[in-house]
Amino acid sequence: MPDTHVNVLKPSASFNYVRLKKITQVGVKSIYSHGLRSLLTVLGIVIGVAAVIAMMAVSEGASFEAQQQFRDLGANNILLKSIKPVEVEEASNRGFGPPQAIVYGLTNADIETIRQSIPGVTNVIASRIVKKTVWNGGRNINSDVVGTAVDYPVSRNYNLRVGRFFSETEVRDHSNVVVLSDEVARSLFPIDDPLGGTVKIDSDYYKIVGIMEPEGFSNLGQNQAGSSNSASTRIFIPFTSSKSRFGETTTRQTAGGMESETVELHEAIIQLEDQEQVIEVGDIIGQILTRRHKKVDYAVEIPLALLRQAEASALRDQIVAGAIAGISLLVGGIGIMNIMLASVTERTREIGIRRALGAKKHDIILQFLIEAVILSGVGGVIGVVLGIIIPVIISLFWGMTTIVTPITPLLAFSISALIGVIFGLYPSMRAADMDPVEALRHE
Amino acid sequence: MDVIAANRSATNFMGMGAKPVVVASLDDIRKTYYMGTLSVEVLHGISLDFYGGDYISIMGPSGCGKSTLMNILGCLDQPTSGKYFLGSEDTSQMADDELSTIRGARLGFIFQSYNLIQQLNVLENIEMPLFYQGYSEAASHAKALALAERVGLGDRVDHKPFELSGGQQQRVAIARALAVDPLIILADEPTGNLDSKSGAEILDLFDELHSQGKTLIMVTHSNELAERTERSIRLRDGLVESDERRRTA
Numbered sequence: 001m002p003d004t005h006v007n008v009l010k011p012s013a014s015f016n017y018v019r020l021k022k023i024t025q026v027g028v029k030s031i032y033s034h035g036l037r038s039l040l041t042v043l044g045i046v047i048g049v050a051a052v053i054a055m056m057a058v059s060e061g062a063s064f065e066a067q068q069q070f071r072d073l074g075a076n077n078i079l080l081k082s083i084k085p086v087e088v089e090e091a092s093n094r095g096f097g098p099p100q101a102i103v104y105g106l107t108n109a110d111i112e113t114i115r116q117s118i119p120g121v122t123n124v125i126a127s128r129i130v131k132k133t134v135w136n137g138g139r140n141i142n143s144d145v146v147g148t149a150v151d152y153p154v155s156r157n158y159n160l161r162v163g164r165f166f167s168e169t170e171v172r173d174h175s176n177v178v179v180l181s182d183e184v185a186r187s188l189f190p191i192d193d194p195l196g197g198t199v200k201i202d203s204d205y206y207k208i209v210g211i212m213e214p215e216g217f218s219n220l221g222q223n224q225a226g227s228s229n230s231a232s233t234r235i236f237i238p239f240t241s242s243k244s245r246f247g248e249t250t251t252r253q254t255a256g257g258m259e260s261e262t263v264e265l266h267e268a269i270i271q272l273e274d275q276e277q278v279i280e281v282g283d284i285i286g287q288i289l290t291r292r293h294k295k296v297d298y299a300v301e302i303p304l305a306l307l308r309q310a311e312a313s314a315l316r317d318q319i320v321a322g323a324i325a326g327i328s329l330l331v332g333g334i335g336i337m338n339i340m341l342a343s344v345t346e347r348t349r350e351i352g353i354r355r356a357l358g359a360k361k362h363d364i365i366l367q368f369l370i371e372a373v374i375l376s377g378v379g380g381v382i383g384v385v386l387g388i389i390i391p392v393i394i395s396l397f398w399g400m401t402t403i404v405t406p407i408t409p410l411l412a413f414s415i416s417a418l419i420g421v422i423f424g425l426y427p428s429m430r431a432a433d434m435d436p437v438e439a440l441r442h443e
Numbered sequence: 444m445d446v447i448a449a450n451r452s453a454t455n456f457m458g459m460g461a462k463p464v465v466v467a468s469l470d471d472i473r474k475t476y477y478m479g480t481l482s483v484e485v486l487h488g489i490s491l492d493f494y495g496g497d498y499i500s501i502m503g504p505s506g507c508g509k510s511t512l513m514n515i516l517g518c519l520d521q522p523t524s525g526k527y528f529l530g531s532e533d534t535s536q537m538a539d540d541e542l543s544t545i546r547g548a549r550l551g552f553i554f555q556s557y558n559l560i561q562q563l564n565v566l567e568n569i570e571m572p573l574f575y576q577g578y579s580e581a582a583s584h585a586k587a588l589a590l591a592e593r594v595g596l597g598d599r600v601d602h603k604p605f606e607l608s609g610g611q612q613q614r615v616a617i618a619r620a621l622a623v624d625p626l627i628i629l630a631d632e633p634t635g636n637l638d639s640k641s642g643a644e645i646l647d648l649f650d651e652l653h654s655q656g657k658t659l660i661m662v663t664h665s666n667e668l669a670e671r672t673e674r675s676i677r678l679r680d681g682l683v684e685s686d687e688r689r690r691t692a
Binding site for chain 1: 514540572619
């Protein structure tokens, strides 16, 4: 008696490790047997994934840089700047004769009003910025001499490279001490150690007590104060020294003759205790200044607002970049679907044979699906590797900041694997739904 | 199974003294194909019993319903009406997954064009039905090796189908059909693509299988082939025209 009483319709373990391994082996074999075709398909996914990661890294880096500039200005700060009004500029250039001093800009009275009428102001750092030629022996550099308070570096997240900033005592004493920017230090003292040395401005010598870090603060608003050309050529002296050495009226040679202007304060940083209030207080300061000034000879800048704007535009950029890269990933997915459809048609006979030999529909689906997932998975892995390498190369050769956040490669890989499933599913189901008889007859 | 056997007046054709066992039985099988509004009945009610150890040829002119009958016997197609018992189970109402399982477990297929999978080597081709039956790797490997030896290809297990002659490929297919110890081996023009020498070798192998008690059903056009079998069924226009036992063992 043959073993016909044994129930063969017992539910066979249809999804176990051995089975999966075998199906995967068959999939790998089939991918290998169409080497070039598989390679091109994988390439589509590689490009898609690498593009997503690289583009996100570049745009993330760019937005980080942009935001860093504003962050350096201080999120708790409101920046006030003096601006030469347009009408005054025209008037001053008109006619000959002795230079006529034009008066504009922020005043100590403005600052005092703000300090008194707005609660929550922790500190106000007012600065005067005067253009001067700074000398070390025969070497000289045109520089913005910033007369300011001791808190200036802290308020702008601008740190010293060596030495120290000037002290309260030095401010009180109108001392001749100076802190150089990195660039000024390098150009005036190419060999010697500048620390402890002196520089000459007009007829006075100033003792060098410290040197700032390179490029620590933003170039934002340069030229607005009417006196700065580049932030990196700034040097710092006590506010009191600036006032007593240079006076309030500055005169300079212009193309049309002499031009002189009187500006009490060029810049003021208003620090608030609460970040939440920054935007509201900015408005109030604007209102106060509008009342006090006939002309718009000032500017109110709120780093936090600019930061928010930068964040918003960075997000927009990232969405655009991501969408473009995503499209290439989609194209890669369509490539997989195309190849799988071709593969299903080509292997119709094989499907028929497998069905005849006992393969269930889901066995066939699994087989083709695994192939699609292998293709997209391999493409995804290579894409992730490339996507991490490319930003490094971009940073190295073009000096752009790129940031690969850990989530991006993870996301890109998951999407690529998902694409394998999604775009592999339809061809697989088509394969499984074939009539075994028809499939066996297929040539 | 015993019930079915009891219901049919089984006669002892083989003269072996034992009551022959019905391994498969067709009961008034009808098959209608629908093409749009047109319907064509190809099989008009076929009833046949197949016994364990039978060596059967099915013959008939083209369009007589041979292929359709073969597809139904192979559980690749379902009858429109009637019952088909394979072993103890009625397959005519089975769902797709059950049909797959029963194909894999109870039937062995041998095709005219061998139908081996080209990317797989001899051993892997033989192992395939075992894989779908959930055999362990070691067990299916050992079994496939033994079968390759049995069909005389023990030294070719690493070869791909395209590296083999037609006769050798068909022997791989036979080994594959034997892998699950099927109830019935179905062969569709097994020598159709072979020269007479390799064809004869294949038929010798069939004779050997028959002598070992395997049940073979073979569709063929060739009278020569049919004469080697014990029982010859002729179809005409979707009906059984004749069912003869040629010789007794």
